[in-house]
Amino acid sequence: MSDLSQFVIPRGFRFGAVKAGLKQSGRTDFALIVADTPASAAAAFTGNRVKAAPLLIDAEHLRATGGKVRVVAINAGNANCAAGQPGIDAARATCKAAAETFACKPEEVFPSSTGVIGVPLPAEKLIAALPELAKSIGSQSDHFQQLAEAILTTDTVEKTAFARIEVSTPEIDGPGEIRQEVRIAAVCKGSGMIHPQLVPHATMLVYILTDAAIEPTVLGAYLRGAIDLSFNRISVDGDTSTNDTVLLLASGASGAAIGSGKTEFAMALAQVCTSLARQIVADGEGVSHVVELRIKGAASDADALRVAKAIAHSPLVKTAWAGCDPNWGRLMAAVGYSGALIDPEAIDISFGELPICRNGGRAAAYDENAAHAYIQQPEFSIAIHLHQGSGSCTFWTTDLTHEYIRINADYTT
């Protein structure tokens, strides 16, 4: 992260991370985001019916405070999921300790966990690390970087995105307008068990911070809009996690108040979320190809998404990509079982600009060598036109490689 990033860290927040001893690797594994004053908050959680203990407590806390958060307490190395009452107790104990450290209510603490499922979280390790962590937090880019590192699990790189916009707000004591800078900074982790189905949708953990002043309900609407174009449009392995969380906090420290329907803010937020979503896919477990699916001409947007997901979840399609095999028949099969309304004889497939399939059969101009060369690229685009209507979607996914198997089949206990 260059020094320039200092100018895009939203005002009103501090960050930090320490080693609490949860990661076997011995890396930092416990991080905090601390708002100077209670920040407006909007969150989205996994659609999985098995939800980790911190998500249950997060939802309860947001209801209790009407959408206000002072402290986000994030651990990696343990998902605190399927751990029964001890898991709930561990999350509550962490919130209580953090609330004492920062002189706020326990309900103003937002716990997050990622890592192995089914092993009780050792809250005592987090609590013991809190004093050191509280001393180390700060508002600089290197503090933000510490946060970005500590929340990683099988990820290989940190994932951050930034935006800065200027918004016009009415002058308080006059007829004019004043221009104010609003910053957005976002950080996330996620590499495997990636098929977020967020409700309104992520073990993807995403934290988005802004220094705009936005009411929680308005903030929620912005968040849902951005998620639908980003995190709900990616899949690495089709496994929807029990811990997926997206949290958007607005500190108000810029002094710029933003109401509903502010296009510049919505666009900047969507841009930041899409950047993170693509970074997650690019860092997917064992990924050697990132694939952009552009589905067009579907009977509805929902149908377009069905087609994209069927392709993104097909082991046969994903292994063909891993082998740079332009086997488009596997794409046709996935389109066919997607559940979307289709006419098999009205399907066109292109790899980038290369015609592959026209009217459901091999394109006259099909060039296997060119198709093979095209999908040897680390990132490529596949367009499928169904000719059924005007439904469409763009979706990002990955291949399925030997390395994915190695990462997930290695039994090391």
Place this chain on the structure above:
Amino acid sequence: MSDLSQFVIPRGFRFGAVKAGLKQSGRTDFALIVADTPASAAAAFTGNRVKAAPLLIDAEHLRATGGKVRVVAINAGNANCAAGQPGIDAARATCKAAAETFACKPEEVFPSSTGVIGVPLPAEKLIAALPELAKSIGSQSDHFQQLAEAILTTDTVEKTAFARIEVSTPEIDGPGEIRQEVRIAAVCKGSGMIHPQLVPHATMLVYILTDAAIEPTVLGAYLRGAIDLSFNRISVDGDTSTNDTVLLLASGASGAAIGSGKTEFAMALAQVCTSLARQIVADGEGVSHVVELRIKGAASDADALRVAKAIAHSPLVKTAWAGCDPNWGRLMAAVGYSGALIDPEAIDISFGELPICRNGGRAAAYDENAAHAYIQQPEFSIAIHLHQGSGSCTFWTTDLTHEYIRINADYTT
């Protein structure tokens, strides 16, 4: 196949296979089943909306004949799918040539294809091979074995199953009953792209033959019943093929007439189909573990199936099995996103007889070493009790291994 199998080959059929030059390996790739007289027929085809040309023609032919088949013409090495009008023309030309060879109507020919999608079928190769094939057919077990070999693609073993029952039928001119032997013989292929969703559901190709005399509509009801307990309860990779076909033929050559609701026949048919379904899973591409899922206590049978399928399609669960990793948290996650009605705190998981998870958390008696040892076995059973109702299902699936990736990612053109 031992000589004993001669006693279980249904009377009224002949079989054979030749090398038509479709398989790159140079093995036999074109097989026939020929009924001495038109056999009663019932069939089920893939639920994929992209259907191969032979399936479209099969459905048309069965309608035209009211469910009668003289010749089944099966090629491996080319799926004749997504090949447009040339694909349809190729299938029709094959039917016409077979009809001429065996002096029947083209509508009494049932074509089947399996292999690569998107490449036009070279019907001329099949037609050129017909005379030699017609000469070689016979009714012995070695002829049946030739059929079983010729239809294979990525399969590593032939898959056959046999049953023999005695049925009582009223004496025609008297008050007594006579006991008559009815034979069932079945053969199939299938290894990858296996998640049959047959409608009333399979590139699984299954041919079941009996010498009972059964009307086509009654035969259809028997077939649907057997499929729901067998082929619709397996998945290797979750990819539903464009070519899946199950065909049940009844020659009547035993002289035993079977009407609807004959339990012995239904049970024998289900037993044969379940045997084949399990053989397909055991020969799944790259499989190192076959897993039986026993879902109990679901709100409905449909919910039980949702849970089984979510688990069977989870790359994270399947890679854990490949690594003999007893990571039950991945099972919990899959149960959670299955869409089934669940209470996360009322889920019990057992590996065989070993308690793994109780009430949604790690079982008190959980023994990781024992769990690890248990799933090192090539075949094992996982039971999940949801405590929501009386819905249940048994489902067979596989792990996801390096070998699956090798088989499907190798680009050899």
